Amino acid sequence: MRKLVLFLSLLYLWPAAAKCQQEQQPSGSFSRDTIKIGELVQYSLVFKHPATQEVILPSEKYNFTPFELVQKNYYPTSTENGISKDSAVYTLRTFETYANQQLALPVFILHQRDTLKVFAKAKTVHLQQLVQQVEEPLQVKADLRLATVEERFNWPELLLWVFASVTLIALIWIIFGQSIKRRYKLYRLRKDHVYFASRFNSHKDRFEKSGAAASIEKGVSLWKNYLTKLERSAINSFTTKEIVEFYDNDEEVNTALRICDKAIYGNLHSESEGETNLALSMLRRVAKDRYRTHRELIKNARFNR
Missing domain, CATH: 2.60.40.740 (Immunoglobulin-like)
Incomplete structure (x- = not known):
């Protein structure tokens, strides 16, 4: 029965397909x-x-x-x-x-x-046949002239070098990073102190020669600014009393600053220039002691980690 239905379907579709192909x-x-x-x-x-x-x-x-x-x-x-x-x-x-x-x-x-x-x-x-006849055996024609090749930038090699350089720098930093940072801090610390000492000595020498109160004022201002950077505290905005308290009532700091204040604001340096010179020397010594303290702290930082 199924074969009969299939046969009748083919008979029905065949004329339609033939008609489509013809018309x-x-x-x-x-x-x-x-x-x-x-x-x-x-x-x-x-x-x-x-x-x-x-x-x-x-x-x-x-x-x-x-x-x-x-x-x-x-x-x-x-x-x-x-x-x-x-x-x-x-x-x-x-x-x-x-x-x-x-x-x-x-x-x-x-x-x-x-x-x-x-x-x-x-x-x-x-x-269209372009080759009408092929000779056997085929004749090979040699061309030994050098061809011009366009020069191209080697990007893969550049990326490889960049990756190798970054990796090397990272390894160096992992191994020697703390040592490098410590040495750099010591270098900056010494450079700042040398710069301070040079300028402070200039103001001190100028005061010894001229006795001008402006030289004392500039020297004290320079001293405060230097310690502000060294101690990382706003010492240059402190009063004399606050500075003395900051250094735990250090007698040398107290004496030196009060003598300098008297010379600057009381205009009494002409009577005691020697005392004022001594006060400036004391301030220079305090700055040097603080420099040495910070230098030792940086040097010993690796042992305290």
């Missing part, structure tokens, strides 16, 4: 009759059909053998008097060596759950 055959054509190997050629496919029919033209996945698809261009469907026209242009090329090469593309007609494939008539294109 609705697509038209295909090449843009020219002769081509060369690898040369581009256009193949046009046009199909006219009732507007109620759903039609699909070959896509880029279709096998165009013996040709290769390079590009496809589809055009919108146009309808007139109930007849629709679908068209597409395929840009092809071939690397086969056959003298005559044919191509017949189909269109796919969707009919309910069935798909009918209707082919256009096969069209032939002729391959």
Whole structure:
């Protein structure tokens, strides 16, 4: 019973398929009759059909053998008097060596759950033979001239060097980072102290020669600014009493600052220049002692970790 139904279905569909192939055959054509190997050629496919029919033209996945698809261009469907026209242009090329090469593309007609494939008539294109006769054995022609090669920057090598350099620097920092930081701190500490001592001595010498109160004021201001940076505290904004308290009521700091204040604000340095010189020397000694203390703290930091 099942075979009978299948047989009747084939009898019903066969005339319809034959009619479609006879009445609705697509038209295909090449843009020219002769081509060369690898040369581009256009193949046009046009199909006219009732507007109620759903039609699909070959896509880029279709096998165009013996040709290769390079590009496809589809055009919108146009309808007139109930007849629709679908068209597409395929840009092809071939690397086969056959003298005559044919191509017949189909269109796919969707009919309910069935798909009918209707082919256009096969069209032939002729391959132009550039080599008419091949000599055996083949003659090899040597060309020993050096070809000019464009110089290119070696980016992979650069990236490799950058990666190696970063890795090396990271390893050095991991191993010697603390030592490097400590040495740098000691270098900056010594440089700042040498700069301070040089300028402070200049103000002290100028006071010894001229006895000007301005030299004392500049020296004390320089001393406060230096200790502000050294102690990392706003000593330059402290009063004399606050500075003395900051240094735990150090007698030398207290005596030196009060003598300098008396010389600056009381204008009494002319009576006791020797005492003022001594006070400046005491301030210089305090700064040097604080420098040495901080230097030892930095040196011994690695042992206290």
